[in-house]
Amino acid sequence: MNVFLAQQADRIELPAIDYAAILPMLIILGAACIGVLFEAFLPKHQRWPGQVVLTLLAIAAAGVALGAYVGGSPAEGTTTLSGTLSIDRPALFLWGTLLALALGAVLLIADRSIEPGGAFVAQAGIAPGTVQDRAQVGSTGMQTEVFPLALFALGGMMAFCSANDLLTMFIALEVLSLPLYLMCGLARRRRLLSQEAAVKYFLLGAFASAFFLYGLALLYGYAGSVKLADIANATAGTDRSDTLLFAGLGLLMVGLLFKGSVGPFHTWTPDVYQGAPTPVTAFMAACTKVAAFGGMLRVLTVAFESTSWEWRGVLWGVAIVSMLIGAVLGLTQTDVKRMIAYSSIAHAGFLLIGTMALTEDGLSGTLFYLLAYGFTTLAAFGVISLVRDSTGEATHLSAWAGLAKRSPLLAAVFTFLLLALAGIPLTSGFVGKFVVFSAALSDGMAPLVVIALVFSAVAAFFYLRVVVLMYFSEPAADGPTVSVPGAFTTAAITLGVAVTLLLGVLPAFALDWAGAGGFAIS
Amino acid sequence: MAQGGPDAGLGVYLPLVLIFVLALAFATLSVLLGPLLGPSRFNRAKFSAYECGIEPSPQPLVGAGRMPVAYYVTAMLFILFDIEMVFLFPYAVSADALGLWGVAAATLFIATFFIADAYVWRRGGLDWN
Numbered sequence: 001m002n003v004f005l006a007q008q009a010d011r012i013e014l015p016a017i018d019y020a021a022i023l024p025m026l027i028i029l030g031a032a033c034i035g036v037l038f039e040a041f042l043p044k045h046q047r048w049p050g051q052v053v054l055t056l057l058a059i060a061a062a063g064v065a066l067g068a069y070v071g072g073s074p075a076e077g078t079t080t081l082s083g084t085l086s087i088d089r090p091a092l093f094l095w096g097t098l099l100a101l102a103l104g105a106v107l108l109i110a111d112r113s114i115e116p117g118g119a120f121v122a123q124a125g126i127a128p129g130t131v132q133d134r135a136q137v138g139s140t141g142m143q144t145e146v147f148p149l150a151l152f153a154l155g156g157m158m159a160f161c162s163a164n165d166l167l168t169m170f171i172a173l174e175v176l177s178l179p180l181y182l183m184c185g186l187a188r189r190r191r192l193l194s195q196e197a198a199v200k201y202f203l204l205g206a207f208a209s210a211f212f213l214y215g216l217a218l219l220y221g222y223a224g225s226v227k228l229a230d231i232a233n234a235t236a237g238t239d240r241s242d243t244l245l246f247a248g249l250g251l252l253m254v255g256l257l258f259k260g261s262v263g264p265f266h267t268w269t270p271d272v273y274q275g276a277p278t279p280v281t282a283f284m285a286a287c288t289k290v291a292a293f294g295g296m297l298r299v300l301t302v303a304f305e306s307t308s309w310e311w312r313g314v315l316w317g318v319a320i321v322s323m324l325i326g327a328v329l330g331l332t333q334t335d336v337k338r339m340i341a342y343s344s345i346a347h348a349g350f351l352l353i354g355t356m357a358l359t360e361d362g363l364s365g366t367l368f369y370l371l372a373y374g375f376t377t378l379a380a381f382g383v384i385s386l387v388r389d390s391t392g393e394a395t396h397l398s399a400w401a402g403l404a405k406r407s408p409l410l411a412a413v414f415t416f417l418l419l420a421l422a423g424i425p426l427t428s429g430f431v432g433k434f435v436v437f438s439a440a441l442s443d444g445m446a447p448l449v450v451i452a453l454v455f456s457a458v459a460a461f462f463y464l465r466v467v468v469l470m471y472f473s474e475p476a477a478d479g480p481t482v483s484v485p486g487a488f489t490t491a492a493i494t495l496g497v498a499v500t501l502l503l504g505v506l507p508a509f510a511l512d513w514a515g516a517g518g519f520a521i522s
Numbered sequence: 523m524a525q526g527g528p529d530a531g532l533g534v535y536l537p538l539v540l541i542f543v544l545a546l547a548f549a550t551l552s553v554l555l556g557p558l559l560g561p562s563r564f565n566r567a568k569f570s571a572y573e574c575g576i577e578p579s580p581q582p583l584v585g586a587g588r589m590p591v592a593y594y595v596t597a598m599l600f601i602l603f604d605i606e607m608v609f610l611f612p613y614a615v616s617a618d619a620l621g622l623w624g625v626a627a628a629t630l631f632i633a634t635f636f637i638a639d640a641y642v643w644r645r646g647g648l649d650w651n
Binding site (some may be wrong): 012014032037040241243 | 640
């Protein structure tokens with residue numbers, strides 16, 4: 001016993017923590033904890049204003065901390081917390097993207113003018129169709145827990161983008177996923193659909209996490225370490241079991257591709273996008289995609305670059321399947337939210353092409369695409385939340401017929417966003433596709449780029465179908481009304497449209513930021 | 523080379539895989555053969571709930587279909603405290619070696635943990651009647 005204690009008495013070397021580098025993440029997670037305390041100790045009527053101010057302040061403060069750090073940060077990046085987090089240029093770019101997108105999403109979440117009391121129900125646990133459920137339809141209470149949940153998810157996403165070992169990455173994956181599962185089930189209208197979305201997302205997400213964990217375990221067996229850099233070193237040698245390596249990588253990628261809603265791992269996407277409250281869908285569609293592809297970029301670039309010849313063929317197939325599913329099934333959708341969901345599956349295929357290029361251009365192109373796509377889809381869901389009838393949002397496409405005659409401004413904004421999703425010049429979507437495809441071309445993926453162009457054209461058809469429907473159809477007599485958005489939603493949609501236009505006309509500065517440096521390899 | 527040594531490869535797992543395949547085949551066959559070979563004659567009794575309490579519908583007015591799961595909060599709190607202990611135990615073992623920094627880290631961890639507890643307490647999670 002004494003011997004044991006004597007051995008323990010040696011000082012353990014403490015990890016050095018670069019507080020300035022991780023300050024943005026600490027602010028977000030700290031504010032989430034304060035948000036929980038708000039929920040516990042503030043009286044009911046003060047919770048909503050308190051949470052809104054706290055959440056917006058936290059995101060702004062994290063943005064300022066990030067801006068202050070970027071100026072003096074080392075160009076090659078730095079690792080901190082014993083190498084578990086890697087704060088390099090791609091991570092900083094992704095953090096900025098996440099914070100900006102989360103700002104827009106939180107504005108949508110905070111809006112209470114379109115729906116009295118907000119898009120969130122007061123008590124999500126009540127079974128739909130029961131007496132209590134009918135009683136709470138009229139109430140204007142709202143579950144303000146959604147704000148700390150969003151902050152926790154955001155903190156998890158930031159950690160996910162900069163995680164430098166697989167175990168940290170797994171923890172971050174859970175921190176970002178668990179709040180999202182809950183938030184899906186909080187919709188005020190169509191409770192059954194919303195609860196179904198939450199359960200589906202949770203069950204399938206749990207499966208995906210299990211896949212990720214199995215992959216992690218096999219890779220640990222292969223390399224003897226969960227650190228990305230150690231796995232990269234191990235793949236350089238030839239004396240280990242390739243079975244473990246590729247089984248592990250395959251399972252790991254299933255988990256990551258699921259989060260990025262890449263087909264054939266996309267099956268949750270349409271149901272969850274449709275059932276979740278629209279502001280939460282906007283948050284998921286924009287931010288989760290950024291986090292998932294940020295993590296994928298880092299894993300593939302840092303840990304598996306030397307084996308790219310072995311896995312690239314498989315990812316070719318996955319990208320083609322994803323574009324095929326997104327573009328073809330998107331054609332058959334009659335619900336706007338489901339249509340945008342399939343569009344996001346097609347976009348995931350395009351993003352995957354940039355992700356597997358593993359060149360400087362591929363990295364910067366994918367980062368730019370994530371920024372551009374995030375803002376466009378955020379604003380699109382903001383617009384969708386405005387078209388309503390007596391039962392809530394009118395998401396069926398037939399309700400959108402002739403909308404341009406009722407509300408020319410809304411139809412024009414939505415048309416612009418759809419054109420951006422289709423990739424028409426002068427929008428950010430065109431520049432994004434251009435940089436990703438040209439990076440893929442210069443990395444010898446010409447056939448894949450040709451296929452991607454074909455599917456872009458197919459996908460453009462269903463975006464244009466909505467535009468034609470809005471402009472050249474007669475409005476239905478009992479059609480939906482277009483709500484006048486409050487300040488929050490107006491701000492969010494304006495932000496999304498402005499960034500989509502700005503990145504389409506003047507993309508150079510954002511491309512410079514995205515291409516400022518590569519991943520820290522250590 | 524000794525079986526199971528570091529260089530044995532994955533071959534040693536073959537029997538395990540075979541067992542899994544056998545188990546899977548047996549389970550699949552048993553499930554599939556039943557409906558295929560057995561006669562299926564339904565009557566009212568067969569459709570009723572079997573030894574599982576009362577009929578679930580129509581749903582009662584009081585409680586409105588929500589089942590009173592009084593213990594789930596307790597169970598979840600138990601898990602949380604359990605996990606807290608799991609993390610504090612390794613700290614306690616090497617508290618000497620970690621010094622003041624360890625105390626600060628553990629305090630921070632416990633403080634974060636009690637934020638969640640404060641929420642449960644204020645929202646009535648501890649009112650067990």
